[in-house]
Amino acid sequence: MQNVMGRKAAGHPWFHRLSRGGLVARGVLYLLVGWLAVRIGLGDGGGKEADRGGALQTVADNPGGSFVLWLLAAGFVGLALWQFSEARYGRPLPDGDSAFNRLTSLARGVVYLAGFAATVAFLLGHGGTSSDQQSKTYTARAMAEPGGRWLVLAVGAGFVVWGVVSLVNAARRAFLDELKTGQMNDEVRRRIVVPLGVAGNAARGLVGGAVGVFLAYSAITFDAGQAKGLDGTLREFAGTPAGRWGLVAVAVGLLLFGLYSFCEARWRKVEAVPDTRA
Incomplete structure (x- = not known):
């Protein structure tokens, strides 16, 4: 009975609207982070960090900011519930009910739930720690425990x-499998959705993979100070041979992923997998 009720709730049109609203919230967050990173790359960071905290502070500094932040928090709840429903009932993809796909959705749900918690904490005045400091603190705590180094x-x-999978999927345009491409006209798909999806997912994968490299290096060297959050990772791109333009290029990619998120809000498959059991 609970399974039937849960599947019915996951298939309700309002649940789908909540999921799509969450994708809009994700897009807004990436646009803000990308814009802050562009400004840092151009030498005008405005004192804000290119991470979730900096993005939330940017919203809070504007009229009606608190209201918008509550909307963003609600959006992350929608994303978390949507991913947990996919973990429970499967994703609307070929082989979407496999253990791998379910675990992937579960992990995403946990990340989005953490995003909700961080947004609420910021609203309640407890979000002043930067992503870099948080990464170093949590890494140090983990490595102080038995086996923590291996966990990190x-x-x-x-x-x-x-990150590597995201880059490969961007190159293969595998993200199109998650979209209702039949509802797009060919011009929109070729000129808007595909370019945004390729560039945006590639930049997101590149940044995520770099975060992982710093975490792994901190574990290998047993030095929590080597761990970096989103802001610190992005700034490292300015230290590459491409210089600040390397950071700007990655930042623009995050901006494009924010725009791609709006495409997902319109065309992403968010319906639960139908129950085919007799």
């Missing part, structure tokens, strides 16, 4: 694998 290494490796 595993998490770092997981980020690296996720």
Whole structure:
């Protein structure tokens, strides 16, 4: 009975609207982070960090900011519930009910739930710590526990694998499998959705993989100070041979992923997998 009721709730149109609203919230967050990173790359960071905290502070500094932040928090709840429903009932993809796909959705749900918690904490005045400091603090705490060093290494490796998979899927345009491409006209798909999806997912994978590299390195060297959050990772791109333009290029990619998220809000398959059991 609970399974039937849960599947019915996951298939309700309002649940789908909540999921799509969450994708809009994700897009807004990436646009803000990308814009802050562009400004840092151009030498005008405005004192804000290119991470979730900096993005939330940017919203809070504007009229009606608190209201918008509550909307973003609600959006992350929608994302978390949607991913947990996919973990429970499967994703609307070929082989979407496999253990791998379910675990992937579960992991995403946990990340989005953490995003909700971080947004609420910021609203309640407890979100002043930067992503870099948080990463160093949590890494140090983990490595102080028995086996914690290996846990940090595993998490770092997981980020690296996720980043590589994201890059490969961007190149293969595998993200189109998650979209209702039949509802797009050919011009929109070729000129808007595909370019945004390729560039945005590639930049997201590149940044996520880099975060994983720093985490893994901190575990290998047993030095929590080597771990970096989103802001610190992005700034490292300015230290590459491409200089600040390397950071700007990655930042623009995050901006494009924010725009791609709006495409997902319109065309993403968010319906639960039908129950085919007799």
